[in-house]
Amino acid sequence: MIAFLLYLFYLVPPIGQLVQGGVQLQNGLAALKRIKEIENLPAEPVGAPAANTAEPVGITFEDVVFRYGDDRPLVHDGVSFAVPPGGLTALVGPSGAGKSTVFGLIERFYDHQSGTITVGGRDIREWSLTELRAALGYVEQDAPVLAGTLRENLMFAAQDATEEDLLRAVARTRLDDLVARLPEGLETPVGHRGVLLSGGERQRVAIARALLRKPRLLLLDEATSQLDAVNELRLREVIAEVAAETTVLVIAHRLSTVTNADRIVVMDAGGVRAVGRHDELVGEDELYRELAATQFLVS
């Protein structure tokens, strides 16, 4: 039973979000029903691209309109932006601008009311949920570590991954130092019954876990917890390295981790107000300049 719950937690990202938020049992049951629905979806049409190849996919939002309910205010009021396959794209903007909602729509945890979202050039509604979820990796904010060994933590959602895949993911996420430091390496128990990991290490464990599933698009909700300078630099390097091989879309709470992004999408009040690289946006967009100034990136 515990293994099943963990399976839900890690393979179905929104469940992880829900559990993180401490939702009540009935929400969990609704989520289970949703899993059943996902399981019962029809097989893929012949000719559809194979899921879970590592080939990166791009995304487009075209005039997307979304509200959480008929009586709720618009969260997205004509959101448009394009993310080509591969590379690093960051979503930034004030709290409530609708950044997490972009992730919720890409995961199809919610459906947009109008406009078009494409993933890999296909309308998102043409992807089955199973296929879509297999193509996506999701790393949540302040990702938890399970009670178990570091190896179990990494392999949990990718039981078929080989030892070589595992070691590569460890190297790509700069976890080698941690593995070398732990008394039993990958076999060391971590989490509350073992060695406690720092916020930066936890986030990199979560990225490694996501990479082992070979996502075609990695959604990364950057940790809000403070990272020391070394961990912040490591995270920046890891994101850049992952973005060299797949599409990475990051919700950035700290601009310092994404100043090197290929493109930064500035969201505000239900829309996209600017898209560009850091240097361009500092020169051209007042809100971005303010965000950067509050984080001491410009004077």
Ligand code: ATP
């Ligand atoms: P933050 O940086 O604080 O996480 P954000 O830019 O990610 O903010 P969203 O979380 O997408 O913004 O929220 C946008 C708006 O939608 C907010 O007004 C929020 O209260 C509302 N909202 C978010 N999730 C839900 C939900 N599940 N049900 C109803 N309203 C929601």
